[in-house]
Amino acid sequence: xxxxxxxxxxxxxxxxxxxxxxxxxxxxxxxxxxxxxxxxxxxxxxxxxxxxxxxxxxxxxxxxxxxxxxxxxxxxxxxxxxxxxxxxxxxxxxxxxxxxxxxxxxxxxxxxxxxxxxxxxxxxxxxxxxxxxxxxxxxxxxxxxxxxxxxxxxxxxxxxxxxxxxxxxxxxxxxxxxxxxxxxxxxxxxxxxxxxxxxxxxxxxxxxxxxxxxxxxxxxxxxxxxxxxxxxxxxxxxxxxxxxxxxxxxxxxxxxxxxxxxxxxxxxxxxxxxxxxxxxxxxxxxxxxxxxxxxxxxxxxxxxxxxxxxxxxxxxxxxxxxxxxxxxxxxxxxxxxx
Numbered sequence: 001x002x003x004x005x006x007x008x009x010x011x012x013x014x015x016x017x018x019x020x021x022x023x024x025x026x027x028x029x030x031x032x033x034x035x036x037x038x039x040x041x042x043x044x045x046x047x048x049x050x051x052x053x054x055x056x057x058x059x060x061x062x063x064x065x066x067x068x069x070x071x072x073x074x075x076x077x078x079x080x081x082x083x084x085x086x087x088x089x090x091x092x093x094x095x096x097x098x099x100x101x102x103x104x105x106x107x108x109x110x111x112x113x114x115x116x117x118x119x120x121x122x123x124x125x126x127x128x129x130x131x132x133x134x135x136x137x138x139x140x141x142x143x144x145x146x147x148x149x150x151x152x153x154x155x156x157x158x159x160x161x162x163x164x165x166x167x168x169x170x171x172x173x174x175x176x177x178x179x180x181x182x183x184x185x186x187x188x189x190x191x192x193x194x195x196x197x198x199x200x201x202x203x204x205x206x207x208x209x210x211x212x213x214x215x216x217x218x219x220x221x222x223x224x225x226x227x228x229x230x231x232x233x234x235x236x237x238x239x240x241x242x243x244x245x246x247x248x249x250x251x252x253x254x255x256x257x258x259x260x261x262x263x264x265x266x267x268x269x270x271x272x273x274x275x276x277x278x279x280x281x282x283x284x285x286x287x288x289x290x291x292x293x294x295x296x297x298x299x300x301x302x303x304x305x306x307x308x309x310x311x312x313x314x315x316x317x318x319x320x321x322x323x324x325x326x327x328x329x330x331x332x333x334x335x336x337x338x
Contacts, residue, residue: 029182
């Protein structure tokens with residue numbers, strides 16, 4: 001278990017050894033690294049220049065074309081000069097014919113000379129124009145090529161940072177075993193320095209201090225478990241209170257609903273009673289109107305009519321008082337059912 005607990009610290013020791021040892025190696029072998037770095041920069045510069053020359057290979061083609069055009073002019077000039085010399089020799093009598101003056105041979109050479117001289121003038125005009133255009137293109141391409149060479153040279157010279165030096169250090173280690181061994185020794189030394197406290201702790205026997213540490217950790221674990229149980233109990237109590245609160249709210253809502261239903265039923269009964277009373281009064285009024293109309297048609301006076309209605313009303317109340325209450329109750333039931 002102690003080894004597992006120490007494993008992260010060992011990993012950290014290795015990382016620290018890498019981070020600290022590499023800059024130290026770069027400083028110790030600074031001069032050697034500078035030499036390797038210059039060699040790498042020179043090689044990169046040559047390679048880049050070759051790539052640029054390949055990209056601008058039209059310069060060589062145009063230069064070769066100019067040489068061909070110049071050679072064509074030169075050959076034509078040599079032919080013209082040769083004909084001119086032959087023509088002079090013929091006129092001075094130094095030719096194989098040994099005749100002085102402008103004879104037939106002279107005239108023949110003169111015609112050839114004039115023809116070649118004319119051709120030379122035409123070739124010079126055409127080739128000079130082409131050579132001039134080619135020179136303009138060559139100058140433009142040379143300027144572009146030089147710009148790229150200058151830019152690449154600046155970039156290559158500036159590429160001397162930490163990454164370039166690390167690369168040079170790797171190259172130096174591959175070429176020189178002494179540098180490689182020294183680099184490994186420095187790396188291992190820093191690992192030992194960083195991990196020595198852990199190694200001493202792992203290799204040493206347990207003492208009173210370790211017992212005190214274990215006791216303190218045990219007490220902390222017990223306290224943590226107590227706090228965890230306490231928190232769990234508080235959470236359960238809180239949930240129980242929420243449950244009881246929900247149940248009380250549900251009961252209160254049920255009681256309120258029952259009371260509301262009861263009040264609605266009572267209101268319905270009162271409305272039905274009022275409706276039945278109103279209907280009863282309307283029926284009585286209708287019957288009275290019908291009786292009055294019939295009595296009027298039979299010739300009975302108003303006083304007699306009132307006395308008769310009064311007597312009829314009293315008799316009706318005496319004989320049908322009980323039946324009326326029964327009918328009202330039955331009508332209320334029917335109205336409620338409706």
